[in-house]
Amino acid sequence: MNNEAKKLQLLFASTPVAALGSGLGGGVELTLKNFAEELQRRGHQIKIVAPEGSRLQGFPVKEIEGSLQIAAQTQKRDNPIILPENSVLEQMWDYARTVQDRFDLIVNFAYDWLPFYLTPFFTRPIAHLVSMGSLTTAMDRAIAETWRVFPETLAFHSHAQAETFPEIVNPRCLGNAIAIEKYQFCEQPDNTLAWVARIAPEKALEDAVIASQKTGIPLQIFGKIDRQDYWQQIQDRYPNAPIKYQGFLTTEELQAQLGKCRALLMTPRWIEAFGNVAIEALACGVPIIAYKRGGPREIVREGQTGFLVEPDSVEGLIAAIERIDECDRHACREQAEREYSLKALGDRLEAWLYEIVEARSIT
Numbered sequence: 001m002n003n004e005a006k007k008l009q010l011l012f013a014s015t016p017v018a019a020l021g022s023g024l025g026g027g028v029e030l031t032l033k034n035f036a037e038e039l040q041r042r043g044h045q046i047k048i049v050a051p052e053g054s055r056l057q058g059f060p061v062k063e064i065e066g067s068l069q070i071a072a073q074t075q076k077r078d079n080p081i082i083l084p085e086n087s088v089l090e091q092m093w094d095y096a097r098t099v100q101d102r103f104d105l106i107v108n109f110a111y112d113w114l115p116f117y118l119t120p121f122f123t124r125p126i127a128h129l130v131s132m133g134s135l136t137t138a139m140d141r142a143i144a145e146t147w148r149v150f151p152e153t154l155a156f157h158s159h160a161q162a163e164t165f166p167e168i169v170n171p172r173c174l175g176n177a178i179a180i181e182k183y184q185f186c187e188q189p190d191n192t193l194a195w196v197a198r199i200a201p202e203k204a205l206e207d208a209v210i211a212s213q214k215t216g217i218p219l220q221i222f223g224k225i226d227r228q229d230y231w232q233q234i235q236d237r238y239p240n241a242p243i244k245y246q247g248f249l250t251t252e253e254l255q256a257q258l259g260k261c262r263a264l265l266m267t268p269r270w271i272e273a274f275g276n277v278a279i280e281a282l283a284c285g286v287p288i289i290a291y292k293r294g295g296p297r298e299i300v301r302e303g304q305t306g307f308l309v310e311p312d313s314v315e316g317l318i319a320a321i322e323r324i325d326e327c328d329r330h331a332c333r334e335q336a337e338r339e340y341s342l343k344a345l346g347d348r349l350e351a352w353l354y355e356i357v358e359a360r361s362i363t
């Protein structure tokens, strides 16, 4: 049967580090939401399995009890795999095992060893959206093994991210997307900068705070406080910086505030797999000043929709801030519309999922 017309029954397995909708799941929460909405719009059926307390408007969520998984970015590279007592990850995948026959495909959003290891044990194919770059040897091995046996089942966000996994050649990169119509273009910003991310060490908020203090331009900070100790440390170390914490906002509220900013500062210490906030900013007409590493490297059009600076160089951030008016806010909006619409992502997403279903129906 021609799969192109087939409407798929899909089970989305969310990240086990946080409840979907809490903000502590980071970028993968928005990715899962946009994937679900775009595929549902195309007629596919989606059910979600996620930790208890998870919510996604418009979709049935099977909530699973259990201990949340330890965030991979807090692990050392050679740490062994840890599954906490009464692991929610184990329970989620045991549930997936029992219901798999109701679905054509399971889509895994967890950056964890277990779903990759289980792939050959399931009768239904598992599609893996790899949400981060290389962090641990155990995950590198699990990803490399899945790539060796089921190469069509892996997808990444960016080439910069996929390159961090040595064995992966010619990776399928999906990029990412947002519902552009939810973001309003803002032509005349206030004299203020934005920083949007989970507040945690790997996001290096302190660099943006120092740049704000040295330029005297206020910094609006948005995002979930993932590490309260880290946030307190920043406030203690930079008591006079003109910063204001605006909280973890809904997309509706965030885009209204973000649009008023002259630039978005992206200061990741790690290889950002993509950088959803970058395309959210572009959609509002806000140019990006980002460290030249990871996903943002492939998003920013140098000198037109932002500037890429030497990683970890606060001086580089400051030099770019002083040039930011060279960028064209209309060009930012146009790039978002052209390259990061849900339609463009949906085409890539369907092609990926149909390829996996094909590959399994033939073998």
Ligand code: HBI
Pocket: 014, 015, 016, 017, 024, 025, 026, 027, 028, 029, 069, 070, 071, 072, 073, 109, 110, 111, 112, 131, 132
């Ligand atoms: N860590 N162990 C683990 N599993 C995940 O799914 C995971 C994570 N850390 C961060 C994370 N997911 C999300 O913030 C992604 O958006 C990166």
